[in-house]
Amino acid sequence: MPPEQRGLFLAGDGISWTPAWVEGAVQTALNAVWGVMTHLGGHSHPSNPGPGDAYAEHGPVDLGG
Secondary structure: OOHHHOOOOOOOHHHOOOOOHHHHHHHHHHHHHHHHHHHOOOOOOOOOOOOOOOHHHHOOOOOOO
């Protein structure tokens, strides 16, 4: 595959930070699908942003120190 189409996207319960296995598995799967989509040049509809589109607003908070 060309370099722009190479990548590794992980999804599943084993990499989730949430306690319920189904919720974490679904969340990480959706994040991986969004990652593959954007990696291959796709994008979300403006009225329905994907997880990466809203990352700056809803991502981790810097607690300082």
